[in-house]
Amino acid sequence: xSKALDMITRVRGVRGAMLVSAEDGLVVAEQLMxxxxxxxxxxxxASLAGRLRRAMDAAGTGTSVFWHLQAEQGALLxxxxxxxxxxxxxxxxxxxxVNIGLVRLELLRVxxxxx
Amino acid sequence: MSPHTRAVENWxxxxxxxxxxxxxxxxxxxxxxxxxVLAQSGFSRAVDVMSAAALASAIVASTNELARQxxxxxxxxxxxxxxxxxxxxxxxxxxxxxxAVLAVYDLxxxxxxxxxxxxxxxxxxxxxASPKGAVPKQVLAADFERELTDSLNTLxxx
Amino acid sequence: MADDIRALSAQLAQDxxxxxxxRLGEALRRKxxxxxxxxxxxxxxxxxxHLADAHDLYxxxxxxxxxxxxxxDEWDMAVRIAPHHTGALKGLAFLYFKVGDIxxxxxxxxxxxxxxxxxxxxxxxxxxxxxxxxxxxxGSTPAPEPAATAASPTAAVSSGALDxxxxxxxxxxxxxxxxxxxxxxxxxxxxxxxxxxxxxxxSVAAYLAGVSQEAARTAKLxxxxxxxxxxxxxxxxxxxxxxPTPEALLLVVRERGMPLGRLAILAHRATIMAQRWxxxx
Numbered sequence: 001x002s003k004a005l006d007m008i009t010r011v012r013g014v015r016g017a018m019l020v021s022a023e024d025g026l027v028v029a030e031q032l033m034x035x036x037x038x039x040x041x042x043x044x045x046a047s048l049a050g051r052l053r054r055a056m057d058a059a060g061t062g063t064s065v066f067w068h069l070q071a072e073q074g075a076l077l078x079x080x081x082x083x084x085x086x087x088x089x090x091x092x093x094x095x096x097x098v099n100i101g102l103v104r105l106e107l108l109r110v111x112x113x114x115x
Numbered sequence: 116m117s118p119h120t121r122a123v124e125n126w127x128x129x130x131x132x133x134x135x136x137x138x139x140x141x142x143x144x145x146x147x148x149x150x151x152v153l154a155q156s157g158f159s160r161a162v163d164v165m166s167a168a169a170l171a172s173a174i175v176a177s178t179n180e181l182a183r184q185x186x187x188x189x190x191x192x193x194x195x196x197x198x199x200x201x202x203x204x205x206x207x208x209x210x211x212x213x214x215a216v217l218a219v220y221d222l223x224x225x226x227x228x229x230x231x232x233x234x235x236x237x238x239x240x241x242x243x244a245s246p247k248g249a250v251p252k253q254v255l256a257a258d259f260e261r262e263l264t265d266s267l268n269t270l271x272x273x
Numbered sequence: 274m275a276d277d278i279r280a281l282s283a284q285l286a287q288d289x290x291x292x293x294x295x296r297l298g299e300a301l302r303r304k305x306x307x308x309x310x311x312x313x314x315x316x317x318x319x320x321x322x323h324l325a326d327a328h329d330l331y332x333x334x335x336x337x338x339x340x341x342x343x344x345x346d347e348w349d350m351a352v353r354i355a356p357h358h359t360g361a362l363k364g365l366a367f368l369y370f371k372v373g374d375i376x377x378x379x380x381x382x383x384x385x386x387x388x389x390x391x392x393x394x395x396x397x398x399x400x401x402x403x404x405x406x407x408x409x410x411x412g413s414t415p416a417p418e419p420a421a422t423a424a425s426p427t428a429a430v431s432s433g434a435l436d437x438x439x440x441x442x443x444x445x446x447x448x449x450x451x452x453x454x455x456x457x458x459x460x461x462x463x464x465x466x467x468x469x470x471x472x473x474x475x476s477v478a479a480y481l482a483g484v485s486q487e488a489a490r491t492a493k494l495x496x497x498x499x500x501x502x503x504x505x506x507x508x509x510x511x512x513x514x515x516x517p518t519p520e521a522l523l524l525v526v527r528e529r530g531m532p533l534g535r536l537a538i539l540a541h542r543a544t545i546m547a548q549r550w551x552x553x554x
Contacts, residue, residue, distance in 0.1 A: 020228075021228075023222070023226065024196075024226055024227045024228055025226035025227060025228020025229055025232075026227060026228045026231075039228065039231065039232055039235075040232055042228050043226065043228030043229045043231065043232040044229075044232075046226055046228055046229075047225075047226060047228075047229055050226075
């Protein structure tokens with residue numbers, strides 16, 4: 001699990017990577033830089049994922065396979081795992097100027113292989 | 116009609132109001148381990164508060180005893196989750212003595228993670244707001260019923 | 274009115290997932306057919322349990338049936354789902370006023386006023402509370418009835434008629450897949466249809482306020498500063514959410530084939546157009 005998260009955190013600008021239980025909003029595994037509160041990231045990412053899922057269901061765009069919250073001082077990137085994987089989220093917290101495409105690929109890879 | 120959030124001891128009101136809003140908790144009690152309620156949110160009937168407080172107090176007592184028998188520190192928190200609703204019970208120490216928080220939340224608007232996250236803030240806020248140097252009041256058996264009635268009247272705005 | 278109810282019933286029968294139940298339930302409630310209104314509202318709530326407007330409708334019907342305890346719970350739930358739902362805030366104010374809790378009634382009206390500062394019904398309600406100062410007894414001075422003051426679903430729908438087409442005129446796909454809503458989840462412009470062609474504008478708008486609040490809270494509590502966009506790839510389409518002003522939200526929905534980067538550029542252009550349009554209003 002930790003090796004899988006390594007794939008994400010080695011991308012320049014990534015400050016932390018986690019596996020989060022989507023239903024409970026609890027940390028399953030984490031690899032975080034100093035100062036990042038894993039519990040808060042897990043709870044808030046899961047809550048936002050739930051609200052986004054309802055909006056996307058209503059819009060008819062289907063379940064999200066990747067989402068990205070952009071903010072002034074950083075970003076939150078999330079790939080929801082499959083239902084079969086017990087509804088886990090693969091989450092990355094990044095600097096604002098990170099290579100989003102690269103982080104997205106690593107998140108998808110972790111979701112496919114480790115989750 | 117259910118009052119929103121009410122407190123017997125006013126210093127608990129703001130931290131509890133913030134917690135209820137942030138964690139989207141449906142029902143919350145702040146109580147002492149002996150079952151004396153300091154504040155409540157979301158309850159519509161006094162009898163429900165009494166039952167919940169008695170049950171929460173009993174759970175705190177039994178888990179403390181389990182921890183004692185296992186020769187370890189008391190459990191920090193306890194959580195149960197059903198298909199639609201979860202509850203969370205935890206204790207912490209303030210200048211007012213040990214306090215317990217019982218929170219009930221609906222899984223479609225909240226989660227254990229959110230409740231835990233904002234519980235940490237609630238415990239910190241209550242610790243900061245609790246009256247300094249206060250000696251926890253002993254409730255005598257003779258005064259118990261009057262104390263209980265007074266508390267319930269305050270909690271339901273009567 | 275009877276024709277309206279027949280037409281709305283037919284629409285609902287044709288598309289049970291649609292939000293037309295809000296208008297049908299309200300029409301039945303206004304006509305005094307409370308049991309029928311209740312059934313419509315409950316069926317709607319089963320299909321849309323996270324829709325604040327559905328809880329608001331249910332609460333108004335319960336209030337008409339004098340079931341104030343359950344009405345309180347429903348408005349309370351509506352506010353938990355959408356903290357800026359003025360209908361629910363006014364409903365709660367009404368119930369607090371009814372039991373004589375003037376402070377709470379005023380606090381809820383004040384919260385509604387922060388969302389809708391120009392709503393004249395709020396001033397009337399304030400005057401009534403401050404003037405009366407006492408809870409109404411049965412048959413005495415009327416309280417600020419929520420039905421009269423609450424933002425009705427029909428009002429929400431009609432606000433969507435504000436020059437919809439012109440908001441995004443000239444932009445790629447201006448007539449569909451672009452939606453501008455206010456902070457309370459009410460449509461200001463644009464429209465959305467799902468893959469089957471069904472109009473999903475109102476239901477998506479209702480959910481967006483919750484997404485935006487959670488995005489703002491997440492960015493703030495994680496120390497990421499203010500959020501400025503949320504992009505998502507879905508199995509059947511991609512979306513981008515932005516906020517042209519602090520009070521408005523803009524959603525752009527496009528087919529799965531459009532890359533998120535291009536979608537963000539389109540959303541940026543739509544944001545500028547929405548800002549200009551909002552300034553003109």
